Amino acid sequence: MSVNKQIRKVTTNTLQKLKTNGEKISMITAYDFSFARLFDQAGIDVILVGDSASNVMAGHESTLPITLDQMIYHAGSVIRGTERALVVVDLPFGSYQSNSEVALASAIRIMKETGAHALKLEGGEEVVESVKRIVSAGIPVMGHLGLTPQSIHKFGTYVVRAKEEAEANKLRNDSMLLQDAGCFAVVLEKIPAELAKEVSEKLNIPTIGIGAGMYCDGQVLVMHDMLGINTEFKPRFLRTYLNLAEEVTSAVKRYINDVKNKDFPSESEQY
DSSP states (O other), X not given: OOHHHXXXXXXXXXXXXXXXXXXXXXXXXXXXXXXHHHHHHHTOSEEEEOTTHHHHTTOOSSSTTOOHHHHHHHHHHHHHTOSSSEEEEEOOTTSXXXXXXXXXXXXXXXXXXXXXSEEEOOBSGGGHHHHHHHHXXXXXXXXXXXXXXXXXXXXXXXXXXXXXXXXXXXHHHHHHHHHHHTOSXXXXXXXXXXXXXXXXXXXXXXXXXXXXXXTSSEXXXXXHHHTTSOOSOOOXXXXXXXXXXXXXXXXXXXXXXXXXXXXXXXXXXXX
16 A cells, blocks of 8 residues: 555655655645645645745736745645645745844744744755754755746746756755755756756655656646646646636636526526
C-alpha cells in the first residue's frame, strides 16, 4: 500500500517518506475556503497559498504588491477548508528580505493568525539566515529556487533560469545551503530538467517542480492555470485539465438568457 493512501494528515514528515518511497508529491495553489475544500477532498498532498494571489485574485502584473495582511486573509480561508493536506503559505515580498528578525516576525504572524502548517520563501544564500531563524522557532520552511517571481525586476523576464553554468552552480550550491539550514523541501521553478534531476537526486529533502521537468519529487501548478480559468497563460510546462473559463461563461450566459426570457425562476423554484 502506498504511503499516500495510508495518510490521514499530511505532514512534512509525510513528504519525506514519499520521497524515500519514490512516490510523487502533488501540490496545487488555493486562495479561498471553497476551492481548498475541493482540493483537499480530492486527495491533494500539499496546498500552497501562493503570493500568486497577487496575479490571479487581485489582477496585479506581478507578485510584488500583495501584503502580509492579505496573505494572512487568504491563508486563514484555505486552512478552514482543509483537513488532510499540508498547507504552505508564501511569505510575500518585503516581509522577510530586510533581515532575519523581520522574517521571523512575519513568519510568526502567519502561523499564529492563520493556523498554517509551513511557510515558503524565495532565494538561496541571501535568505539562509532567515531560514535558520524561522526553523529554530519551530516553523517548517520550504525553499524556492530557479525562477523566483519576487525578483522579476532583477531578472527582467520570466524565461528559463540556470541555463548558464554560473547560475546553475549557484542553484546547486543554494539548494544544499537551504537543506543545511533546515528546509523540509524546495520548489524548483522553470529550470532545465537535467539540472532539476541532478539537484533532486543530490538532496535528501523533496523537490517540487514547476516547469522543471519530470525528475522532481513532486509537481505544483497554479489552480487558475491548470483549471483553465486563466486563458492567457500558456507556457510549455502547463497542462490544462479543464476549460473552466468556457464552462463558466456558458453557464452564466444561460442564466442571463433564462432571466431575460422569464424562464427563471419557474413555479417549482418559488415559495
